[in-house]
Amino acid sequence: MPELPPLREVIARHGLSASKALGQNFLFDAQLLDRIAAIPGDLEGRAVLEVGPGPGGLTRALLKAGARVTAIEMDRRCLPALAELAEAFPGRLTVIEGDAMSLDHDALMGEKYAVVANLPYNVGTALFTRWLGGAKGIEDTWPPRWSSLTLMFQEEVARRIVARPDTPAYGRLSVLAQWRTTATLAMKVHRSAFTPPPKVMSAIVHVEPSTMPEGVSARVLESVTQAAFGQRRKMLRQSLKPLPRAVEALDALSIDPRRRAETLSVDEFVAIAQNLT
Template sequence: MTDLPPLREVIAKHGLSASKALGQNFLFDEQLLDRIAALSGNLEGKAVLEIGPGPGGLTRALLRAGARVTAIEMDTRCLPALAELDDAFPGQLKVIQGDAMKIDHTQLMGETYAVVANLPYNVGTALFVNWLGGEQWPPRWSSLTLMFQQEVAKRIVSAPGGSAYGRLAVLAQWRSSARLAMKVHRSAFTPPPKVMSAIVHVEPKEMPGGVSAQVLERITAASFGQRRKMLRQSLKSVPGALDALAKLGIDETRRAETLTVAEFVEVARVLT
């Protein structure tokens, strides 16, 4: 490994600026980036998928930690800067130019992998739901360490009863453990976003038996799509859902935010 120039110099050299259209915000603090990489545990020799590396700030930290990084970047402007990292860490970095939403990550990686990413704001939630979805469990990813807007991060780890609790919490917690691992102040970014950020760490756990992920997703989408309404109203469009509530002794006058993750899972089990 050779000494690398400061990230700000790399940005200036390649004439880069954060693209609002691509949801980019760059991090330059190398100590902070090393701390973020460390949240995934020991990465020495491990396969890591990074989405939206930009000029490669977090990528550097992952490579320093010994990870074998596959990075998917849509912005062709950033490719020369990432190529310099490939030269500095021979054999550790593979860069894929393309849209992460259109790439099969499991097929791309071909092995068990961790995901570590400062996700572009405009696709972060969609990517997260994709990683949590599907009937096959456990997934090929061993953990997700992801930067979101703080509001989104709180929605992922929230408990029933509050305004933050919703579909993301249920999808994240029914067969995974999710925790808020670190808050990141807006001033750490260039340009500073209007909101605070936070990092969520997710690890898969055993999947409850007899439950379809697709059914659970349909129930939560309907329930929280009309979260101010009682379940008897929000779930009437889901065939059999009201009968399932009755069978389980769940009061249909309750609202979605009062149901626990376990209760949503039980409704899904009845309908699976």
Template sequence: MADLPPLREVIARHGLSASKALGQNFLFDQQLLDRIAALPGPFAGRRVLEIGPGPGGLTRALLKAGAEVTAIEMDERCLPALAELGEAFPGKLEVIRGDALKLDHNAIMGGEPYAILSNLPYNVGTALFTRWMGGEEWPPLWTSLTLMFQQEVAQRIVAKPGTSAYGRLAVLAQWRAQSKLAMKVHRSAFTPPPKVMSAIVHVEPAAMPEGVSAKVLERLTEAAFGQRRKMLRQSLKGVAGAVDTLESLGIDSQRRAETLSVEEFENVARALSQ
């Protein structure tokens, strides 16, 4: 690391600027990046998948912490800067050019456990998160998610029932995982500064509730929160058996989706799964 030039110098030398179309915002504060990299715990010898490394600020912090990093980057302008970083840490960085939404992450990581840590591009963050949290196979190959989102999205992931932020993302993030808001990041830390504040969410897989189909739960929450201002007896009419199941479980169908706890959604999904 001592031989690496400051990130600002690297960006200037390669003529890089943050792309609004790709949802990019660069972080230059290496101390802040080191703190982010430390959130999941010691990284020595661990494998990490990073999405959208850009010029490699967070990548530097991960490599310095001893991680073996696989980075997916679709902006070819950033590849030369990442290549220089790879030369500084021989055998520790693999860069794959491509769209993270279209790639099989488990296959890329060789079917072995890995952590995911990323300053996610704002335009793909929610889509990637719901993909990582979905599917019937659990626990997943990823051992933790440490992800930066717009603060509003981060709050929706960790929200509690009865709050305006509580919705489908919260249920998907909490029904079989432990999710917490790990750190807030001021907009002034970025270049260029985004219009909104950011926050980092840390997620670790928990036990899979017995008898619950992820597919059923995802369909249930999609319908319930798709029309969140309506009573459940209206919003769930398109889910076969859902309204009758509510009544059988003693859940008032005149309630609205944001009033149901994660456990109540689990119970309804369990009954429908059977």
């Protein structure tokens, strides 16, 4: 294991500071970073995609754990620090300068891979839904090329991902995350762990793909949840009315149309989408 200078020293030497515009918050605690790198299990020899490595705090932990890391960074200021890290771990770190939202991650990796990232707050949810096959990247092909997602979010977002029905956090993101994956809240991270400290607490969500229900289109499920939660205070017979055949599907499935979206289980949303597919 190469002897590395303290991360704070690296940041000072390169004149780095966290960019608010890029949603950056740096982590320096090596023990905390090692704990994050351990969440997806044994990384020895495994391919790992990291988005937004910044000066390379989490990258160090992943490399120490034995991973082969591909890191996507759009902040050019951080590239020299990452280049030093690549030199310290020959052949183990590939740094791609670019916007993770515009890159084809599967093509970039070329093999099965895990995603481990302290995601920039301003693009975290968009990247997550893309990996799940939602939003613009919606896809019925399953399972995905990634083997797991271990991602840092604002705690509020993390709780929405793992929320259960009839709770305030339950919504579209909950259904999208849970209908064909297993999502768990793996760790809370106090705001004081970051530099600069964000205004909110953070948490890490670990997601693994599960079996995809048969006879359901991801695109249709997306439409159903969008309609239902877009007017979550209304009864389903009102919120689903703009979606052709959706209200009739409720009757066919014996789902009371007077219920509201937050009371439906993930399985019930899947059943509605199956009926409409």
